[in-house]
Amino acid sequence: MAKNWLKGAQSAYDTVVIGSGLGGLTAANMMAKFGHKVLLLEHHYNLGGLATWFKRKGGHVLDISLHGFPYGMIKTLRRYWNQDIADHVIRIKNIRFDNPQFTIDTNFDRADFTRILLDRFGILKGTIDEFFHTLRGMNFYDKMPLNTREIFERFFPGRTDVHRFLMEPITYANGSTYEDPAIAYGIVFSNFMDKGVYTFQGGTDQLIKKMKAELLKNGVDIRNHCMVEKILMDSGEDGKKKVAGVVVNGQEIHASAVLSNANILSTIHKLAGDENFSPEFIEEVDKVRLNNSSCQVYIGIKKGEKIDYLGDLMFTSEASELDFDKVLSKDVTSRSYSFYYPHIRPDHDRYAIVSSTNARWADWANLSDADYESGKKHLIETTLDALEKYVPNIRKIANHLEASTPRTFKRYTLHPTGTSFGTKFEGLKISRELPQQIDGLFHTGSVGIIMSGWLGAANYGVIVANEADKFLRSLKPKPQLVAGV
Numbered sequence: 001m002a003k004n005w006l007k008g009a010q011s012a013y014d015t016v017v018i019g020s021g022l023g024g025l026t027a028a029n030m031m032a033k034f035g036h037k038v039l040l041l042e043h044h045y046n047l048g049g050l051a052t053w054f055k056r057k058g059g060h061v062l063d064i065s066l067h068g069f070p071y072g073m074i075k076t077l078r079r080y081w082n083q084d085i086a087d088h089v090i091r092i093k094n095i096r097f098d099n100p101q102f103t104i105d106t107n108f109d110r111a112d113f114t115r116i117l118l119d120r121f122g123i124l125k126g127t128i129d130e131f132f133h134t135l136r137g138m139n140f141y142d143k144m145p146l147n148t149r150e151i152f153e154r155f156f157p158g159r160t161d162v163h164r165f166l167m168e169p170i171t172y173a174n175g176s177t178y179e180d181p182a183i184a185y186g187i188v189f190s191n192f193m194d195k196g197v198y199t200f201q202g203g204t205d206q207l208i209k210k211m212k213a214e215l216l217k218n219g220v221d222i223r224n225h226c227m228v229e230k231i232l233m234d235s236g237e238d239g240k241k242k243v244a245g246v247v248v249n250g251q252e253i254h255a256s257a258v259l260s261n262a263n264i265l266s267t268i269h270k271l272a273g274d275e276n277f278s279p280e281f282i283e284e285v286d287k288v289r290l291n292n293s294s295c296q297v298y299i300g301i302k303k304g305e306k307i308d309y310l311g312d313l314m315f316t317s318e319a320s321e322l323d324f325d326k327v328l329s330k331d332v333t334s335r336s337y338s339f340y341y342p343h344i345r346p347d348h349d350r351y352a353i354v355s356s357t358n359a360r361w362a363d364w365a366n367l368s369d370a371d372y373e374s375g376k377k378h379l380i381e382t383t384l385d386a387l388e389k390y391v392p393n394i395r396k397i398a399n400h401l402e403a404s405t406p407r408t409f410k411r412y413t414l415h416p417t418g419t420s421f422g423t424k425f426e427g428l429k430i431s432r433e434l435p436q437q438i439d440g441l442f443h444t445g446s447v448g449i450i451m452s453g454w455l456g457a458a459n460y461g462v463i464v465a466n467e468a469d470k471f472l473r474s475l476k477p478k479p480q481l482v483a484g485v
């Protein structure tokens with residue numbers, strides 16, 4: 001008989017959180033800390049969503065999305081999780097760019113970028129300061145009509161080398177292009193420039209283990225292998241729809257608030273149902289573009305073998321200039337490598353390399369099984385060829401090779417088209433407006449470029465948990481004042 005993964009669950013909670021990405025996990029933790037009864041439902045056997053890892057024979061532990069996040073993550077982990085988790089964040093020392101326009105090593109903060117823009121690219125100090133000042137001053141609520149290309153042209157006209165230096169890492173980090181609003185670039189880039197790039201010492205497995213312990217301590221009921229099929233609705237007295245709960249693994253569970261960490265489009269179209277929203281809202285939803293997906297090659301190094309320190313992250317490209325079509329092409333010319341040295345997992349004396357490339361769903365979606373397998377083999381072989389430039393003996397020292405594609409990302413996260421970074425900018429407004437359409441329905445997680453990445457997703461979890469808390473409190477009857485007591 002199939003195992004009942006909901007055994008012992010209650011029939012009703014204050015809040016159900018759908019999905020355990022960093023947005024869902026953080027929202028669930030906050031809601032529990034606010035004093036609500038929280039049920040966290042995750043279809044996968046693991047928690048973390050894209051913040052995940054896997055283990056393979058031979059002692060390999062390979063991280064999916066732990067490559068680097070901004071300094072702000074320390075504050076987020078300390079305030080909304082705990083001091084111990086925050087204490088494991090360490091700075092990445094060196095990031096290398098290598099492409100036909102330049103080879104540069106940097107620690108990726110404002111002082112070092114200023115030095116490189118001055119010395120290497122010959123930009124005037126005043127222009128550099130003004131550029132950073134403009135980006136820093138960008139605010140989500142400002143009307144900022146410029147796109148990223150226009151902001152680069154304003155400060156560095158015709159300098160495709162400078163544009164590439166400033167843009168390429170952010171393209172790898174969140175799929176954004178020159179056509180995306182400058183505000184999305186400005187916020188994400190400024191977050192990194194603040195104090196450089198950081199990682200979690202111990203690896204994603206340790207982070208998620210510690211987060212799970214904190215959630216349990218705060219009373220969250222956590223259920224893996226639990227697929228939410230539907231968000232249940234009632235009609236309120238004013239005729240407005242309101243959330244009533246969810247159907248999960250065929251079972252109804254009631255709740256006054258539902259926070260979905262599933263993709264925003266799946267939340268609306270699949271879980272809630274278009275018929276529960278106004279037609280005008282659905283018209284806007286139909287304009288939301290999903291972001292691109294990714295391919296990765298995971299390379300486990302034999303026990304006892306070493307890689308000399310080359311930097312922690314390396315952004316490489318064979319394209320003559322930054323070209324977003326080429327960045328996404330199945331004919332890969334751009335790869336970002338994450339190097340994992342033993343100090344990243346101090347209890348585990350091993351090296352690993354993960355090569356990541358941005359990718360299009362359409363290139364992988366409809367391949368036959370045979371073509372899919374040979375596509376993955378090709379990806380692995382060409383990655384090793386490219387990596388030989390930096391690690392000449394890579395074929396000799398690697399003893400685990402594995403590839404993932406947009407299909408892999410879709411399978412494990414359920415995100416439509418395997419999107420790695422949620423939606424383009426317009427998705428954020430839709431996510432923010434869900435509660436105006438349906439009482440008690442909230443969305444959190446990668447959306448609109450700004451709210452993506454480890455820091456963006458976790459911070460968005462906090463913002464939405466605060467809103468859901470306010471909503472739940474508004475439902476509680478106010479205490480009556482009794483005269484003479």
Ligand SMILES: Cc1cc2nc3c(=O)[nH]c(=O)nc-3n(C[C@H](O)[C@H](O)[C@H](O)COP(=O)(O)OP(=O)(O)OC[C@H]3O[C@@H](n4cnc5c(N)ncnc54)[C@H](O)[C@@H]3O)c2cc1C
Nearest residue numbers: 019021023043049050065067068228262420445446453454
């Ligand atoms: C290859 C790659 C590299 C990356 N590198 C970095 C990096 O270096 N730095 C960085 O900051 N960010 C990086 N990111 C992005 C970052 O990992 C994500 O933005 C972030 O982890 C997403 O968190 P999220 O809250 O949006 O949820 P997700 O991680 O997308 O998780 C959503 C969860 O919801 C679950 N779910 C969905 N539908 C249902 C359902 N119906 N029922 C139950 N469960 C459901 C899914 O199983 C999943 O666990 C990378 C991403 C990729 C793919």
